[in-house]
Amino acid sequence: MNIRPLVIAILAMAIMFGACSGNDGEREQQSKKQMAAGDHTAHAQMKMASEEPTDESIYNVSSIWLNRYGQKVKLGSLRGKVQVVAMVYTHCEFACPRILADMKRIRDRLSEEELKATNFVIVSIDPERDIPERLRNFASENELSDTNWTLLNGGQGDILELAALLGVKYKKISETDFTHSNIITVLNKEGEVAHQRKKLDDDPTPIVKNIKVLTS
Amino acid sequence: MNTWIRVIILNLFFAGLSVAALAQPDGMARIEGGTFMPFYSSTEDSITVDPFYLDKFAVTNAEFLEFVKANPEWRRSNVKSVFAEDGYLKHWAGDLDLGSDAEKIKNSPVTNVSWFAARAYAQWRGKRLPTLYEWEYVASASHDKPLASRDKEFVQKVLDWYSRPNPETLPRVGQGKPNVHGVYDMHGLIWEWVQDFNTVFISGESRGDQGELKQFYCAAGSSAASETDKENYAAFLRFAFRGSLEADYSVGNLGFRCAKDNQ
Numbered sequence: 001m002n003i004r005p006l007v008i009a010i011l012a013m014a015i016m017f018g019a020c021s022g023n024d025g026e027r028e029q030q031s032k033k034q035m036a037a038g039d040h041t042a043h044a045q046m047k048m049a050s051e052e053p054t055d056e057s058i059y060n061v062s063s064i065w066l067n068r069y070g071q072k073v074k075l076g077s078l079r080g081k082v083q084v085v086a087m088v089y090t091h092c093e094f095a096c097p098r099i100l101a102d103m104k105r106i107r108d109r110l111s112e113e114e115l116k117a118t119n120f121v122i123v124s125i126d127p128e129r130d131i132p133e134r135l136r137n138f139a140s141e142n143e144l145s146d147t148n149w150t151l152l153n154g155g156q157g158d159i160l161e162l163a164a165l166l167g168v169k170y171k172k173i174s175e176t177d178f179t180h181s182n183i184i185t186v187l188n189k190e191g192e193v194a195h196q197r198k199k200l201d202d203d204p205t206p207i208v209k210n211i212k213v214l215t216s
Numbered sequence: 217m218n219t220w221i222r223v224i225i226l227n228l229f230f231a232g233l234s235v236a237a238l239a240q241p242d243g244m245a246r247i248e249g250g251t252f253m254p255f256y257s258s259t260e261d262s263i264t265v266d267p268f269y270l271d272k273f274a275v276t277n278a279e280f281l282e283f284v285k286a287n288p289e290w291r292r293s294n295v296k297s298v299f300a301e302d303g304y305l306k307h308w309a310g311d312l313d314l315g316s317d318a319e320k321i322k323n324s325p326v327t328n329v330s331w332f333a334a335r336a337y338a339q340w341r342g343k344r345l346p347t348l349y350e351w352e353y354v355a356s357a358s359h360d361k362p363l364a365s366r367d368k369e370f371v372q373k374v375l376d377w378y379s380r381p382n383p384e385t386l387p388r389v390g391q392g393k394p395n396v397h398g399v400y401d402m403h404g405l406i407w408e409w410v411q412d413f414n415t416v417f418i419s420g421e422s423r424g425d426q427g428e429l430k431q432f433y434c435a436a437g438s439s440a441a442s443e444t445d446k447e448n449y450a451a452f453l454r455f456a457f458r459g460s461l462e463a464d465y466s467v468g469n470l471g472f473r474c475a476k477d478n479q
Contacts, residue, residue: 053296055297055298056297057296058298157344157411160411160412161332164331164462164463165298167462168414169414170414170415171415
């Protein structure tokens, strides 16, 4: 019974790409992209010193955000450290506390040295309620230090853009709640997506391993 | 004294003209607000759309060429790969060259553009992309009814297009009949980006799997007998398509048009 929706979805996709796209290059491009992903780390290190963000860096966006103190921040200011990013909202009672707990668990598995090269970023998808003051309170309630945690409030369009860059989907479903992907993204020091943990119940070991490699 | 009055009257006249010009931006149709039912919803949750403006036509190759001329960072050879995958504008011959078919395609909708590029174009024009609901609302209108999702003939036409393969070159925009809002080609030409395309959940994520997603599949999977189901199926295809997109994708039959707030 459970398979039926899946089959329908797959059929629908097949129809889409068969009938409507006629787009031969699509799958090819996809695989090219995956192949290219292998070169990124080398690429990033090579370009580390240059001013311009690399082509695959999310720091190419020009959006301006507010941190928990209400100071203006560009995402590019995060460059130079490995970033562990999640998009959540602080009033969330279900998934977000678990995401935060997972981020802390990741943090606890890093050495002091690794922690110096790592920062954790929480981007609110609920900018109207998650104003800097709220973010400040949330940070102190959850003991999120200044040295390792950045909390960001931004404009609707800029949040959508960042979500698009990270492949995060979210949607307001009522006055108080959002539905959203539970993705935790690791950005390398250049701001390129290096690894993603997509589901809540996935083991944090791969993500921790990744951070260890990226910070070394 | 008389001349003063004349000057004032003239000024008022021109002020009036410019207000009229503001009220109806060039090439855009004013969409009166309204309420409609997305295909997956139950009777209780209809969606209200506020008045806004929507481009009558999809953005064409010629128009997009102007944009990349003025914004070198969006040319094919300059674009950052994080904002557009390899196929970006691949149907053009070069950065500023539509190719040997230029005459044929200049008034056809531009495709092979990523969401980021579409968004940048809209911002450059002082516009924005339409929201998913705005787009679906306008798309539910036939040439004589604002809400035609229960109209057999209209629904069949949409589905017929979905099942036709793409033509080699896309026809120029605005060939068919406009819908009741004065907007052309919402169906039958291309798929279109919307601002919040990435709010559609298609894979099991978060609480979506319990609510919205199930409604999606139920709407699409129910027995295909009645017209209601057929209309659901057409909209389901659009939602499924959006759900399968990433913002850097460049797809051969995916373009866009712009919207503007009602101010």
